[in-house]
Amino acid sequence: MSTHTISILTENHSGSLSRIAGLFSSRGYNISTLTVAETDDPTMSRMTIVVSGDEEILEQIVKQLNKLIDVVKVIDFNDMPKIERELLLVTVDLNRASRHEVVETANLFNATVAGVTPSSVTFEFSGERERVDDFMTMLKPYGIRDVVRSGAVAI
Amino acid sequence: MNKTGAQIVIDAMLKEDVEVVFGYPGGVVIPIFDVLYDTKEINFILTRHEQAAAHAADGFARATGKTGVCIATSGPGATNIMTGLATAYLDSIPMVAITGQVASPLLGTDAFQEADIVGISRPITKHNFLVKSVDELPKVLKQAFHIANTGRPGPVLVDIPLDVSRGVMENYSYPEEVSLRSYKPNLNGHAKQIEKAAEMISQSKKPVIFAGGGIIHSGADKELKELAEKTNIPVTTTFMGLGGFPGDHPLFIGMPGMHGAKCANFTLQECDLIISVGARFDDRVTGYVQSFAPNASIIHMDIDPAAISKIIKVDVPVVGDAKNILTALNKIIKKRKADSWNDQVNEWKGEKLFSYTDSDSEIKPQAVIEKLYDITKGEALVATEVGQHQMWAAQYFRYLKPRTLISSGGLGTMGFGMPAAMGAAFGNRSLPVVDIAGDGSIQMNIQELATLAINNIPVKVIILNNSYLGMVRQWQQLFFNRRYSSTCLRGGSLCPVCNGPENCTKKYIPDFVKLAESYNVAAFRCDEPAEVENVLRKGLEVDGPAVMEFIVSQEENVYPMVPAGKPLDDILEG
Numbered sequence: 001m002s003t004h005t006i007s008i009l010t011e012n013h014s015g016s017l018s019r020i021a022g023l024f025s026s027r028g029y030n031i032s033t034l035t036v037a038e039t040d041d042p043t044m045s046r047m048t049i050v051v052s053g054d055e056e057i058l059e060q061i062v063k064q065l066n067k068l069i070d071v072v073k074v075i076d077f078n079d080m081p082k083i084e085r086e087l088l089l090v091t092v093d094l095n096r097a098s099r100h101e102v103v104e105t106a107n108l109f110n111a112t113v114a115g116v117t118p119s120s121v122t123f124e125f126s127g128e129r130e131r132v133d134d135f136m137t138m139l140k141p142y143g144i145r146d147v148v149r150s151g152a153v154a155i
Numbered sequence: 156m157n158k159t160g161a162q163i164v165i166d167a168m169l170k171e172d173v174e175v176v177f178g179y180p181g182g183v184v185i186p187i188f189d190v191l192y193d194t195k196e197i198n199f200i201l202t203r204h205e206q207a208a209a210h211a212a213d214g215f216a217r218a219t220g221k222t223g224v225c226i227a228t229s230g231p232g233a234t235n236i237m238t239g240l241a242t243a244y245l246d247s248i249p250m251v252a253i254t255g256q257v258a259s260p261l262l263g264t265d266a267f268q269e270a271d272i273v274g275i276s277r278p279i280t281k282h283n284f285l286v287k288s289v290d291e292l293p294k295v296l297k298q299a300f301h302i303a304n305t306g307r308p309g310p311v312l313v314d315i316p317l318d319v320s321r322g323v324m325e326n327y328s329y330p331e332e333v334s335l336r337s338y339k340p341n342l343n344g345h346a347k348q349i350e351k352a353a354e355m356i357s358q359s360k361k362p363v364i365f366a367g368g369g370i371i372h373s374g375a376d377k378e379l380k381e382l383a384e385k386t387n388i389p390v391t392t393t394f395m396g397l398g399g400f401p402g403d404h405p406l407f408i409g410m411p412g413m414h415g416a417k418c419a420n421f422t423l424q425e426c427d428l429i430i431s432v433g434a435r436f437d438d439r440v441t442g443y444v445q446s447f448a449p450n451a452s453i454i455h456m457d458i459d460p461a462a463i464s465k466i467i468k469v470d471v472p473v474v475g476d477a478k479n480i481l482t483a484l485n486k487i488i489k490k491r492k493a494d495s496w497n498d499q500v501n502e503w504k505g506e507k508l509f510s511y512t513d514s515d516s517e518i519k520p521q522a523v524i525e526k527l528y529d530i531t532k533g534e535a536l537v538a539t540e541v542g543q544h545q546m547w548a549a550q551y552f553r554y555l556k557p558r559t560l561i562s563s564g565g566l567g568t569m570g571f572g573m574p575a576a577m578g579a580a581f582g583n584r585s586l587p588v589v590d591i592a593g594d595g596s597i598q599m600n601i602q603e604l605a606t607l608a609i610n611n612i613p614v615k616v617i618i619l620n621n622s623y624l625g626m627v628r629q630w631q632q633l634f635f636n637r638r639y640s641s642t643c644l645r646g647g648s649l650c651p652v653c654n655g656p657e658n659c660t661k662k663y664i665p666d667f668v669k670l671a672e673s674y675n676v677a678a679f680r681c682d683e684p685a686e687v688e689n690v691l692r693k694g695l696e697v698d699g700p701a702v703m704e705f706i707v708s709q710e711e712n713v714y715p716m717v718p719a720g721k722p723l724d725d726i727l728e729g
Contacts (some may be wrong), residue, residue: 015285073337
């Protein structure tokens with residue numbers, strides 16, 4: 001078992017996403033994250049998929065991805081250097097006693113404040129998946145009210 | 156010129172040289188059928204079930220190499236063709252299926268006869284399209300035909316909402332070129348890899364050629380024969396490859412696998428090199444994968460890069476069209492004389508690839524097929540349904556030319572044979588077309604006797620009636636202690652006497668002769684071994700379709716047999 005970050009350049013059509021995701025699901029693979037958006041060329045989309053599983057089956061999936069008519073290019077980042085980031089928005093409980101420590105923790109991670117209410121603060125943070133995990137671990141004792149992660153993007 | 160979507164669909168078919176279309180009308184495809192009404196150049200065949208329309212288009216494609224076309228309406232019409240698409244997909248058959256869809260504004264509202272056909276068909280088509288506007292229809296249709304019949308062929312579905320087929324496109328023209336930036340199949344094998352393959356072949360002491368359906372799809376049969384004859388390497392073809400190499404050639408060693416020739420299986424297990432061309436190492440061929448060909452290096456030539464090392468680790472991959480690769484290989488390959496390896500293979504081969512014990516008292520199904528081969532001298536297109544009869548048809552009829560065996564290999568679709576034979580008959584009018592059927596499979600699309608009769612399509616249906624779902628019964632006999640659960644077609648699923656046919660008093664359910672006659676199809680029944688030849692001749696001589704029912708030995712098994720999950724040389728014999 002290993003984790004792969006796969007980047008797919010595909011035609012910007014309805015249906016492309018499910019066709020691609022279908023290749024993973026038909027083999028019983030759970031995609032851990034999937035991000036997709038239009039590229040600088042509006043006719044194409046870039047998809048980043050993080051998935052873990054058996055090497056040989058993943059190799060097959062990459063070959064099958066290459067076969068799809070909509071897919072223009074597939075990159076398996078395990079074979080090359082990459083820059084990978086994930087965006088996190090997290091809302092943490094805030095009270096007089098914890099305020100200082102929470103803000104201090106956020107400063108350590110260089111997270112920015114995206115919004116504040118009298119009882120909560122929402123941070124915006126982007127970094128490698130592991131850094132996002134670390135930040136969440138640090139915030140957990142203060143009470144995480146809500147969290148959303150974008151899934152990884154890689155280049 | 157202005158044209159409606161429906162007119163564009165038909166015009167595209169004419170531009171793509173479509174001669175025959177199989178289908179079934181329904182609410183949202185009426186506009187297309189309305190245009191067909193005036194289109195004399197296209198022979199439209201109304202089947203009695205959409206599934207049969209898809210199989211017929213598939214059979215036409217298998218017989219000709221051209222793209223088969225079928226039409227169905229939205230919802231149930233479209234879901235009925237899914238089995239046909241999956242069948243074509245697994246056997247790499249070029250097909251274009253047109254389905255109607257509810258009008259765009261109704262999409263996703265659970266409208267009457269709505270189903271998400273693009274979603275349903277996604278994993279069983281090479282590609283599919285939902286057409287959003289009439290203006291994109293010509294481009295989509297052009298792409299559909301292009302994708303279906305290039306690279307590794309396959310079925311393509313085009314789903315057309317009612318407002319698109321009714322809509323009008325101004326300044327219509329049909330595109331001449333296709334440009335798909337992401338789809339460029341690699342046709343020529345890499346020269347270095349071909350050289351490596353040639354070198355490996357010349358080093359090998361015990362080589363075997365293992366050819367699959369790719370030989371037939373690419374029309375590489377002549378090149379294959381040239382390679383084999385230059386090198387004297389024995390040739391085994393998969394079930395899908397039967398006919399890709401002459402079945403009566405001295406170098407032919409039969410098909411391998413679960414019901415393959417012992418000779419082919421021993422050769423694969425003992426060889427030191429497999430030269431695989433257009434075959435995908437299906438589990439019915441390899442047996443237990445870990446013990447498949449333990450001493451062999453493998454050269455794998457295939458147009459589909461994803462087929463390489465999918466099941467078996469390959470030493471020399473060559474990606475490209477089989478015909479191109481073999482042509483290049485033949486230019487550089489060294490001649491090889493027959494040697495002790497050939498002697499060994501011939502010893503395994505013996506006089507016959509397959510044998511059974513004949514009988515004077517009951518008709519052996521194998522004997523019917525052998526007799527059919529003798530009478531036709533192999534000059535026939537043989538379609539089959541799926542089951543024991545299909546394996547006997549593979550074992551006891553020798554396929555001398557490509558595209559003469561039409562059978563569902565990958566999906567194993569019961570009910571495939573008769574409609575596929577019907578399609579094949581439109582594609583090849585010079586050879587007689589025979590459907591070899593079991594009494595189980597034939598009942599899955601028996602309504603097509605009407606289509607045969609009305610169009611006077613000369614398909615000869617041979618039913619080997621053993622009153623059982625024979626292949627499942629065989630497994631029950633061998634591996635489930637003869638507990639014939641739901642495999643007797645005369646008794647109910649809980650029939651108390653069905654631990655053997657001896658006690659059964661029921662006869663002929665249905666009476667195939669009466670049934671065929673009710674469809675206005677000539678029919679004959681044979682239950683005497685001595686009458687087999689006579690009945691076959693009578694049926695073949697009928698001008699038009701005919702049904703020949705042979706009441707055969709009920710518990711006959713297909714042998715040899717490699718039980719599922721066992722190594723290829725672990726062979727059961729009767």
